[in-house]
Amino acid sequence: MSPRSRLIDPKGWIFLAALGAFCVAVPVLNLVVPEGSGLHLPTYLVALFGKYLAYALLAVSLDLVWGYCGILSLGHGAFFALGGYAMGMYLMRQIGPRGVYGNPVLPDFMVFLNYKELPWYWYGFDHFAFAALMVLLVPGLLAFVFGWLAFRSRVTGVYLSIITQALTYALMLAFFRNDMGLGGNNGLTDFKDLLGFSVQSQNFRVGIFVATGVALALGYLIARFMTVSAYGKILIAVRDAESRTRFLGYRPEHYKTLAFTVSAMMAGVAGALYVPQVGIINPGEFAPGNSIEAVIWVAVGGRGTLVGAALGAVLVNYAKTVLTGAMPDAWLFALGALFVVVTLFLPRGLVGTAVERLGGRRAAAKLPPEPAIAPKLAEEGQGS
Amino acid sequence: MSTATLEPPAAHATPPGLGTGPANKKRQTDALLYLDDLRVTFDGYKALRGLSLTLSRGEMRAIIGPNGAGKTTMMDCITGKTRPDTGIALFDGTHDLLTLDEPAIADLGIGRKFQKPTVFESHTLSDNILLALKGPRAGFSSLFGWRNRVERGRIDALLETVGLLPHRDRPAADLSHGQKQWLEIGMLLAQDPKLLLVDEPVAGMTDAETAETANLLRRIAGEHAVVVVEHDMHFVRALECRVTCLHEGAVLAEGSIDAVSADPRVVEVYLGR
Amino acid sequence: MTRLLALLFLLLSAPALAQNADPYAGLAGDGYAEIEAGVSGLAASGDPRAGAILAALADGRLLVRPADKALFIRQGGAVVDARTGAAAADAADLKPVKANNRVRRAIEAARGQLDLASPETGRRRAAADAVFKARDAAALPALDAALAREKDAGVRQAMTEARAAVLLARPGTPEVDRLNAVPPIQARGDGDAMGILRGLGSDPSEAVRAAAARGIAAIETRLAIVGALQNVWYGVSLGSVLLLAAIGLAITFGVMGVINMAHGEMVMLGAYTTYLVQELIRAKMPGLFGWSLAISIPCAFLVAGLVGVLIERFVIRFLYGRPLETLLATFGVSLVLQQAVRSLFGPTNREVGAPAFMSGAFDFYGLSVTWGRLWIIVFAMAVFFGLLFVLRKTAFGLKTRAVTQNRRMAAAMGIRTPYVDALTFGLGSGIAGIAGVALSQIDNVSPNLGQGYIIDSFLVVVFGGVGNLWGTLVAALTLGVVNKLAEPYVGAVLAKIGLLVFIILFIQKRPRGLFALKGRAVES
Known part of the structure; x- marks a missing residue:
């Protein structure tokens, strides 16, 4: 028997089957079932579900680093937003002369701000392939540099969380500036079409929904491939006893940087799929609160399970949609209570708890240990 | 009692003025491990005050000494966890340990077992051994490479050596304290290092297990050099090796177990004055 | 003549x-x-x-x-x-x-x-x-x-x-x-003098032009120095605000190891307490308005401290030693507190008045000094040294340090650790409440007040070295002054971004901050 575990375990099969069914059912109910029918799914719901799937991909990417590597990133929203901006820049270039000011090259906001020519970093974004590359490269490069610096200096636990938060905060402030050449406050919006399809059309909505579903499945499989290999075992070893892996000759910073970079790219893809579905990307996406909210999705579903992260993202966001519609004031109370209840009473999350119940100790042992995975600050930073 | 009188003769084996510069690299010592005048200070507390020690290839050495004698700090210095303020630490005659970090030192062939057994609790025993196996440590080799295709037999043989084969698929968290000690020794063997540093290997073991561990370590010695830190005098006696006694961060006495335990200074530091 | x-x-x-x-x-x-x-x-x-x-x-x-x-x-x-x-x-x-x-x-x-x-x-x-x-x-x-x-x-x-x-x-x-x-x-050496001398640039006389040029150079030097000093003053002022916001966190995070994301909301509660106290005074005893801030200080301490004790008893005490979990749970608490205040007082800013002694300004050797800022600096220092005194010189401080250094040993010596935990957390929260009284004078009192300070506060504490109050003081003042000195050159937003990037890089270099503790225990 090879040391590698099966790429797809039972809960993985359930997840992929459910995702597949969803990706078939939604287009059928929207496109095939006639509009008058009670079974018809309105197009706005397709976009909403597509948004959930993009969030689910973000959650999977976060779980890869948090659940398996012990890196609680409070800045994953930054990678998501950067991917979104890369896609947004492509979409802006696609508007062409159809903008309000009719400038064939410059987006409306640049005309408004008296730009004479396109800033250099906008070059190439009229090509989809280039934009798609940037969706991966920009978040990936940032994560690589940031992660390499931080992990090499052995910044761990809470300190790492705080500086990831500072990172996304700094990016938010930067993107709010008009001088950044990325739309400032208003961000990028008024998109017209993507690869020739109108972003408003029903067919596009269904298409991008399915694309997001496929991306989620791929993201899951990549994360799964990494975590079941010896690499993933070393990652878990780093999570549980980082210094021990060093004395075995491993360089945890290499392992963490690779996981962090892959995860950031995945988050970037999620952002890129998210933007055409919601029709706007603005600096608010960098807000530190967004990143922390993504963490709770993972915690609700169960960290270190991947499937749970995706499930948590969909469930929490569905609840958000329902509650903000019915009782806007209640949503923050509910979300706040969710944070408290999950950390206190459901530390392994829904899927983690289910695995523990059904699979017994051996399956549960793979999950992050219940007591803190972080270095014990109480021991380290003591005294005054 | 001044610390100067505690300086062992070994401290003067090197001519003074030898730095750690390039000229130093050329010097050959036949010792596997060569420590000279290591000094470590933590916030004013002197953990090591001029520790010097040499170890030959394949030699087994037991280190004893009261609490705070600097035994663990010495291991920290050898493995790169703590940087001494001054001193020389050479491995295999040429490698300056003080310029390397932990993974690089591990890569040279120095394995360490911690005082508190440290194994990967979420992993099964076989995975613990798998991760310790000697071989490339780079990320890609673990993602796609050979470490994913290790023969089961190789891991099982190692688990057999430390007597844990029946538990191969259990998570390490399930093991008793003594079993974790064994697993960690098994991981050391999987690393196949030239030098094993073993910190209190028999804490929490029954007498029978202790005797078994002594046997195992004796078997290992010869092929690998072994440094054992231990308080259990029966165990140290069973190792049948040279003994070094540390006190207040320096070597107090060195020799056979009988000679060291008869040394009046050793008796004094253990019994108080 | x-x-x-x-x-x-x-x-x-x-x-x-x-x-x-x-x-x-x-x-x-x-x-x-x-x-x-x-x-x-x-x-x-x-x-x-x-x-x-x-x-x-x-x-x-x-x-x-x-x-x-x-x-x-x-x-x-x-x-x-x-x-x-x-x-x-x-x-x-x-x-x-x-x-x-x-x-x-x-x-x-x-x-x-x-x-x-x-x-x-x-x-x-x-x-x-x-x-x-x-x-x-x-x-x-x-x-x-x-x-x-x-x-x-x-x-x-x-x-x-x-x-x-x-x-x-x-x-x-x-x-x-x-x-x-x-x-x-x-x-005279001010901007008007500069204007007059500049006007002499077209003077027919060579000598007058030269004298004017010398005068301009001299005034420019002087103005640059005064300007720099003024910026340092603004920086000290900003630093004292950062200190006020961060100092409570230095206890809950630095001493107890709890990542209290609801810390900013404690500041907000303090500000709203000030608002309520002022409303009460306006309605019942308008003559006391000059004392409203002084009255608000103990009230804010009690309100925020009490909420802090409740949070500790019902949430945090289950999470000791798990800092990342405290982060998530307290973030949840912060959302609840924000929404609660929003539901009670509405989402808009509340008007908190400034007593007479807080308003106005005076000129100090060319520096313009506003009384409000001056008092906030004095207040921040008073709170800092008061806290230092409590932690270093009182029995309670001794117990706090004992519990945080070795919980089991402290318990064995008869210290009621749960009691000390709750009070320490309450102390940190109460100080955040006091900070809220001061911040109500310079910031908008809205449910989002706290959010604006939380990231800065954490960075100050981490930059200064966790567990080190003096480090927090130095870090707050350093960051404040550097920020204000950089602002004239790059603008407020870029200065802030630059500072964030600096701290991120600084933590790479010294992961434990400016004044880190050394030793075997902290290196593990």
């Missing part, structure tokens, strides 16, 4: 005076130009009635009888003769003397000249400053006369500066006088 010059100018300006021998005629004249000349003439004449007449003209109470050009002043219901001040017998058929903007400017300048002779030092000084600003050549005689009489050194200096400014502004001043006028202007 000055007196000689003054005499010279008196002589020079004599012909101008002669033209308007009777300024009253000018005031009664038909054109605005005549009226303007009359105003100047009246001011220069030294007539004791001048002040009253000019005031009347400014208010539109100066009347003229077109028939004989006689002037009258309306005082309440009565009309008096302008020249004598005696009640006018015949007050029929009167028209007000009109004033346009030019005339009004002339009136201002003229009244200024009159004030130069005022017995009050303050008025003379203000008049000199007014002449300096107006640079009206007509004021020169009055100025010279005043200068000859003046005893007060400060006023003398102001008058000398005014005189120099007038001389430089007036066409036809001889070169030697222009040259002599430069040093007083340079000595």
Whole structure:
């Protein structure tokens, strides 16, 4: 028997089957079932579900680093937003002369701000392939540099969380500036079409929904491939006893940087799929609160399970949609209570708890240990 | 009692003025491990005050000494966890340990077992051994490479050596304290290092297990050099090796177990004055 | 010398005076130009009635009888003769003397000249400053006369500066006088002086141009120093705000190891407590308003401290040793608190008033110092040293340190650790509440108040070195000053971004902050 575990375990099969069914059912109910029918799914719901799937991909990417590597990133929203901006820049270039000011090259906001020519970093974004590359490269490069610096200096636990938060905060402030050449406050919006399809059309909505579903499945499989290999075992070893892996000759910073970079790219893809579905990307996406909210999705579903992260993202966001519609004031109370209840009473999350119940100790042992995975600050930073 | 009188003769084996510069690299010592005048200070507390020690290839050495004698700090210095303020630490005659970090030192062939057994609790025993196996440590080799295709037999043989084969698929968290000690020794063997540093290997073991561990370590010695830190005098006696006694961060006495335990200074530091 | 010059100018300006021998005629004249000349003439004449007449003209109470050009002043219901001040017998058929903007400017300048002779030092000084600003050549005689009489050194200096400014502004001043006028202007050394000297760039005289250039260079240096000091002051002010916000966190995070994301909300609760206290005082005892902040301090401490104790008892105590979990749970608490305040008080800003001692500003060697900022700095320092005292010198502080260093040992020695935990967390939260009282004076009191401080606070504590109060102090002041010094060059937002990036990089270099603890225990 090879040391590698099966790429797809039972809960993985359930997840992929459910995702597949969803990706078939939604287009059928929207496109095939006639509009008058009670079974018809309105197009706005397709976009909403597509948004959930993009969030689910973000959650999977976060779980890869948090659940398996012990890196609680409070800045994953930054990678998501950067991917979104890369896609947004492509979409802006696609508007062409159809903008309000009719400038064939410059987006409306640049005309408004008296730009004479396109800033250099906008070059190439009229090509989809280039934009798609940037969706991966920009978040990936940032994560690589940031992660390499931080992990090499052995910044761990809470300190790492705080500086990831500072990172996304700094990016938010930067993107709010008009001088950044990325739309400032208003961000990028008024998109017209993507690869020739109108972003408003029903067919596009269904298409991008399915694309997001496929991306989620791929993201899951990549994360799964990494975590079941010896690499993933070393990652878990780093999570549980980082210094021990060093004395075995491993360089945890290499392992963490690779996981962090892959995860950031995945988050970037999620952002890129998210933007055409919601029709706007603005600096608010960098807000530190967004990143922390993504963490709770993972915690609700169960960290270190991947499937749970995706499930948590969909469930929490569905609840958000329902509650903000019915009782806007209640949503923050509910979300706040969710944070408290999950950390206190459901530390392994829904899927983690289910695995523990059904699979017994051996399956549960793979999950992050219940007591803190972080270095014990109480021991380290003591005294005054 | 001044610390100067505690300086062992070994401290003067090197001519003074030898730095750690390039000229130093050329010097050959036949010792596997060569420590000279290591000094470590933590916030004013002197953990090591001029520790010097040499170890030959394949030699087994037991280190004893009261609490705070600097035994663990010495291991920290050898493995790169703590940087001494001054001193020389050479491995295999040429490698300056003080310029390397932990993974690089591990890569040279120095394995360490911690005082508190440290194994990967979420992993099964076989995975613990798998991760310790000697071989490339780079990320890609673990993602796609050979470490994913290790023969089961190789891991099982190692688990057999430390007597844990029946538990191969259990998570390490399930093991008793003594079993974790064994697993960690098994991981050391999987690393196949030239030098094993073993910190209190028999804490929490029954007498029978202790005797078994002594046997195992004796078997290992010869092929690998072994440094054992231990308080259990029966165990140290069973190792049948040279003994070094540390006190207040320096070597107090060195020799056979009988000679060291008869040394009046050793008796004094253990019994108080 | 000055007196000689003054005499010279008196002589020079004599012909101008002669033209308007009777300024009253000018005031009664038909054109605005005549009226303007009359105003100047009246001011220069030294007539004791001048002040009253000019005031009347400014208010539109100066009347003229077109028939004989006689002037009258309306005082309440009565009309008096302008020249004598005696009640006018015949007050029929009167028209007000009109004033346009030019005339009004002339009136201002003229009244200024009159004030130069005022017995009050303050008025003379203000008049000199007014002449300096107006640079009206007509004021020169009055100025010279005043200068000859003046005893007060400060006023003398102001008058000398005014005189120099007038001389430089007036066409036809001889070169030697222009040259002599430069040093007083340079000595003044502010932005106005700079403007005057800049104006000399086109002076025909080489020597004057050179003197002006030297003066400009000297003033620029001085202004740069004052500007830098002013920025340092702003920086210390910002630093004290950061210190106030972070200091409670230094306890909950630094001493207890709890990542309290609801810390900002404790600050917000303190600010809202201040609001409530002020509302109560306004409604019940308006006389106490000056004391409202002092009353708010213990109230805010109690409110935030109590909420802190509740959070500790119901959430955090289950999560000790799991800092990342405390982060998530307390973030949830922060959302609940924000929404609760939003539901109770509404999402908009609440008005918190400033007592009299907090408002106003004074000038300190060219630095503008606002009282509010000054008090906040004093307050921040008081809180800091108070906290230091509590932690270092009291039995409670001893117990806190014992529990945080070795919980089991402390428990074994009979310290009730749960009790100490709750109180320590309450102390940290209460101090955040106190910070809220101060911050209510300089920030918008809204449910989002706390969010603006939480990231900064964490960075201050981490930058300073977790568990080290002095480190927090140094970090807060350093970050505040650096931020304010960078702002003039790159703007507020970029300065802030630069600082965030700096801290991120700094933590790579020294992961445990400026003042890290060393030792085997912390290296594990």
